[in-house]
Amino acid sequence: MSVKIFPTLKNYKKEYLPKDILSGIIMAAVSIPISMGYAQIAGVPAVYGLYGSVLPILLFAMLSTSKQFIFGVDAAPAAIVGAALATLGVTAESAQALQYVPLIALFTGLWLLLFYLLHADKIVDFISTPVMGGFISGIAVTIIMMQIPKLMGSPAGTGEFIELAEHIFQAITKINWLSFGMGIGALVILIVSKKLIPKFPMAIVIMIAGVLSTIVFHVNQYGVVLLQAVQPGLPRLIFPDFTGINLTQAVGRALMVAVVIMAETLLSENNFASKNGYELDDRQEILACAAGNLAAGAVGCCPVNGSISRTSMNEQYGGKTQVVSITAGLTMAVVLIGATGFIEYLPVPVLTAIVISALMNVVETHLAVRLFKVSRNEFYIFIAAGIGVLFLGTIYGVVIGILLSFVAVILRATNPPRSFRGMIPGKEVYYDLERNRFAYPIKHVIIYRFSENLFFANIKVLVSDIENSIKEDTKAVILDASAINSLDITAADALEMLAASLKKRGIKFYITEHSREVNDQMRKLGIGHLIKEGAVRRTILAALHDAGIEQPCPLDIPEEDLEKLKRREYFSLPAEEENTLEEFAWAFGDDAVKEIEKRVLSIVKQIHEITDLEKLSEEGIEEKLEFWNSLGALDEDELLRRMELHLDDLPSDVKENKKLVIELIERRRRKLRDRLLKEHPEIVEHIEERRERLERRLEKQNPDAVKRLKHWKDEEF
Structure with a gap:
C-alpha cells in the first residue's frame, strides 16, 4: 500500500483557510496548558509538553487521513508513563526520568510501526457503536475529573475513578475560592457562548481576559496558580541513552502505551469521521501515530496521542483539514522562539475551564439516551464500556470494549430474528404471521424464515422452532434461507437429521431462497444429497409447487x-x-x-x-x-x-x-x-x-x- 503525504490537503479549497488558521492558533493556545500539565504527569519538565507540540504534530499532519483530528501530549499515555516511573522508583523530572520517558516514546513509535506492518487497524472492525461511544465518553469523563482539582487551585488528579474522586475531595478541603470562581465563571461563559454564538472564538477571549486579570489585578497574589515560565528556544534533537535502563520494562510499558494510543486514536477518529461524513485510512493513521511518537522520543518528550478535547474544539471552530495542525505546530514553534513570556501570566483555572468545556461535547449522552430508548442491551454495553474505562483505565477499557462487542455478536447470532410466514389475501408475498394480523398460514404448510448464519450455537433454535410448530396435518416445511449465507458442520448435520426425521413422518422438507454459495457449502459439508433429493429449491414458490400446493395457495383462515x-x-x-x-x-x-x-x-x-x-x-x-x-x-x-x-x-x-x-x-x-x-x-x-x-x-x-x-x-x- 502506498503512503499518502498530506492526504487531507488534496483538492484544498481556499475558503477553508481562514477557519483552519484561526482554529490552528486556538489549538496551539489551548495546547500550552494541556501539554505542560500532561508532561508533568508523565514525569518530565513542563516545557517538554510544548516540545511535543511541534515536530510530532507536524509529522502526524503530514500522514493523517483524518481531516480534523488533533495530535499532541495527552492524558492516557502520560498517565501510563507516570505510573510506570512510580513503579520503577524513578523520581519525576529527575535525570533518570529524562532518560526513561523519551525511550518509552521511542519504543511506542516502534510498536506502532509494527502494528502498521501487521495491519492491526482491523481491531476497529470489532468495536460496535455502543462500545465506541461508551469508551470515548469514559475517557472524556476521566479527563474532566482529572481537571476539576485544577479549578480549585490544586494539581491535576491522576489514576482511575476512585483515585480521582479522592483528588477532588482533597482539592475541596483546601479550595481557593478566587481560583474556583474564575474557573467556573469562565466555564459558564464558554457553555453559554457555545449555544448563543457557537462560531465565535470565545476561548481566545477568555485566555486574554485571564492574562489581563494577572497583569491588572495580580490574581496570583491571592493564590491563583499560573503556568510555569518557559525558557525560549526550539527543542533539540537527542540520541537515546540506553545505559542503566531496564529495557524489558521500557519495551513492556511502551507496548501498553502503543495499544492504548492505537485503540483510543482510531476509535476517536472514526467517531469524528462518522459524525462529519468523511472516510479514514485506519492503517495509515497507525503510521501517523508511529511517526509522531518517534518524533516525540527524538525531542525528549513523553508519548503523544490523539486528543479528543482539542479535536472537539477544532470541530467547534470549523477546522476543515490538517492545515489546522500545521498552523498549531508552527504557532507553537513561534511561541517557543520568542513569545514564551506571556505563558507565565496565564491562570491555570481559566485554561482548565477551556479544556473541560471542550470535553463536555465529547461525552455522548445523546447516544446513551437513544440506546436507552431503542435497545436496552446496547445501552448496558455503552454503560459497561464507559465504567470499564472510568474504574479500570484505558487499557482494560479497550479489552472490555472488544469483549463486549464479541458478546453482542454472539448474543445476536444465538437469538436471531426469525418468524413463521404466511400470505395476505390478494398479495403474492410471504409475511410474518405474528406481525401482520391480515396474514394467514398456507394450509398444511409451515414457512419458516431464519435471519442469521447457521452454526453450532444457534442451529438448535432453528430445529426446536420447526419441531414445535408441526401439526398433525402438516405436509411440508419450507425453510426460507434468504438471510443465511453460511453454515458449519454442526448445522449441516442437524439439517440432515431434521430432513430425515420429517421424511419418516411423511413431511416434505425444503431449503429455499438462499445463494448459490450455500449450495456449494452443503456439498462440501456432506449434505449435497439433499439437493439431489429435491429438498433444496430456488424459491418458496418452487417448493410449494413440488409439494403439490395449488395456486392460488389455500389459506388457513379461521371461521x-x-x-x-x-x-x-x-x-x-x-x-x-x-x-x-x-x-x-x-x-x-x-x-x-x-x-x-x-x-x-x-x-x-x-x-x-x-x-x-x-x-x-x-x-x-x-x-x-x-x-x-x-x-x-x-x-x-x-x-x-x-x-x-x-x-x-x-x-x-x-x-x-x-x-x-x-x-x-x-x-x-x-x-x-x-x-x-x-x-x-x-x-x-x-x-x-x-x-x-x-x-x-x-x-x-x-x-x-x-x-x-x-x-x-x-x-x-
Missing part, C-alpha cells in the same frame, strides 16, 4: 376471521380507527393515511409527466406508474379512489383527458376485482360494502373534492 370479513371490525386497525389500509397501517401506524396521500400525489405527479395518455390506456396504468407492485389489492382499491379525488390537481392540458384517466382507474379496479374473485371469492363480496364505508369517510375528510367529482361524473357519464 371467526371469515365472519369478521362481514363486519366493520375486520378493517378496524389499531393505527387509526377510520383507516382501512392494511399494508400502510402495518408500516406507518398513525401516519398511514398521510402516507397513502403522499403516494397518491406522487402518482398524480407521474401522470403530469406522461405525454401520451392514449398509449397509456393501451399498456395499462399499472405498467407505467410506481407503487403498484408494493400494494395489496385492498390497499390499491382505496388508493385508486383517492386518486380520483386528486384529478383536479392535474395541469389543464392533462385535465382535458380527465375522462380517459378515470376510465384507466376504473379498468384497474375491475382487474383487481377479477383477480380477487378468482383467488379469494370470500373477500370480494365485501368489497362494495367496504367502498361504501370509504365513501362516507372521504366525504368527511374532503367533502368539496367528493362533491366536485360526483357532479363531474353525473355530467360526463
Whole structure:
C-alpha cells in the first residue's frame, strides 16, 4: 500500500483557510496548558509538553487521513508513563526520568510501526457503536475529573475513578475560592457562548481576559496558580541513552502505551469521521501515530496521542483539514522562539475551564439516551464500556470494549430474528404471521424464515422452532434461507437429521431462497444429497409447487376471521380507527393515511409527466406508474379512489383527458376485482360494502373534492 503525504490537503479549497488558521492558533493556545500539565504527569519538565507540540504534530499532519483530528501530549499515555516511573522508583523530572520517558516514546513509535506492518487497524472492525461511544465518553469523563482539582487551585488528579474522586475531595478541603470562581465563571461563559454564538472564538477571549486579570489585578497574589515560565528556544534533537535502563520494562510499558494510543486514536477518529461524513485510512493513521511518537522520543518528550478535547474544539471552530495542525505546530514553534513570556501570566483555572468545556461535547449522552430508548442491551454495553474505562483505565477499557462487542455478536447470532410466514389475501408475498394480523398460514404448510448464519450455537433454535410448530396435518416445511449465507458442520448435520426425521413422518422438507454459495457449502459439508433429493429449491414458490400446493395457495383462515370479513371490525386497525389500509397501517401506524396521500400525489405527479395518455390506456396504468407492485389489492382499491379525488390537481392540458384517466382507474379496479374473485371469492363480496364505508369517510375528510367529482361524473357519464 502506498503512503499518502498530506492526504487531507488534496483538492484544498481556499475558503477553508481562514477557519483552519484561526482554529490552528486556538489549538496551539489551548495546547500550552494541556501539554505542560500532561508532561508533568508523565514525569518530565513542563516545557517538554510544548516540545511535543511541534515536530510530532507536524509529522502526524503530514500522514493523517483524518481531516480534523488533533495530535499532541495527552492524558492516557502520560498517565501510563507516570505510573510506570512510580513503579520503577524513578523520581519525576529527575535525570533518570529524562532518560526513561523519551525511550518509552521511542519504543511506542516502534510498536506502532509494527502494528502498521501487521495491519492491526482491523481491531476497529470489532468495536460496535455502543462500545465506541461508551469508551470515548469514559475517557472524556476521566479527563474532566482529572481537571476539576485544577479549578480549585490544586494539581491535576491522576489514576482511575476512585483515585480521582479522592483528588477532588482533597482539592475541596483546601479550595481557593478566587481560583474556583474564575474557573467556573469562565466555564459558564464558554457553555453559554457555545449555544448563543457557537462560531465565535470565545476561548481566545477568555485566555486574554485571564492574562489581563494577572497583569491588572495580580490574581496570583491571592493564590491563583499560573503556568510555569518557559525558557525560549526550539527543542533539540537527542540520541537515546540506553545505559542503566531496564529495557524489558521500557519495551513492556511502551507496548501498553502503543495499544492504548492505537485503540483510543482510531476509535476517536472514526467517531469524528462518522459524525462529519468523511472516510479514514485506519492503517495509515497507525503510521501517523508511529511517526509522531518517534518524533516525540527524538525531542525528549513523553508519548503523544490523539486528543479528543482539542479535536472537539477544532470541530467547534470549523477546522476543515490538517492545515489546522500545521498552523498549531508552527504557532507553537513561534511561541517557543520568542513569545514564551506571556505563558507565565496565564491562570491555570481559566485554561482548565477551556479544556473541560471542550470535553463536555465529547461525552455522548445523546447516544446513551437513544440506546436507552431503542435497545436496552446496547445501552448496558455503552454503560459497561464507559465504567470499564472510568474504574479500570484505558487499557482494560479497550479489552472490555472488544469483549463486549464479541458478546453482542454472539448474543445476536444465538437469538436471531426469525418468524413463521404466511400470505395476505390478494398479495403474492410471504409475511410474518405474528406481525401482520391480515396474514394467514398456507394450509398444511409451515414457512419458516431464519435471519442469521447457521452454526453450532444457534442451529438448535432453528430445529426446536420447526419441531414445535408441526401439526398433525402438516405436509411440508419450507425453510426460507434468504438471510443465511453460511453454515458449519454442526448445522449441516442437524439439517440432515431434521430432513430425515420429517421424511419418516411423511413431511416434505425444503431449503429455499438462499445463494448459490450455500449450495456449494452443503456439498462440501456432506449434505449435497439433499439437493439431489429435491429438498433444496430456488424459491418458496418452487417448493410449494413440488409439494403439490395449488395456486392460488389455500389459506388457513379461521371461521371467526371469515365472519369478521362481514363486519366493520375486520378493517378496524389499531393505527387509526377510520383507516382501512392494511399494508400502510402495518408500516406507518398513525401516519398511514398521510402516507397513502403522499403516494397518491406522487402518482398524480407521474401522470403530469406522461405525454401520451392514449398509449397509456393501451399498456395499462399499472405498467407505467410506481407503487403498484408494493400494494395489496385492498390497499390499491382505496388508493385508486383517492386518486380520483386528486384529478383536479392535474395541469389543464392533462385535465382535458380527465375522462380517459378515470376510465384507466376504473379498468384497474375491475382487474383487481377479477383477480380477487378468482383467488379469494370470500373477500370480494365485501368489497362494495367496504367502498361504501370509504365513501362516507372521504366525504368527511374532503367533502368539496367528493362533491366536485360526483357532479363531474353525473355530467360526463
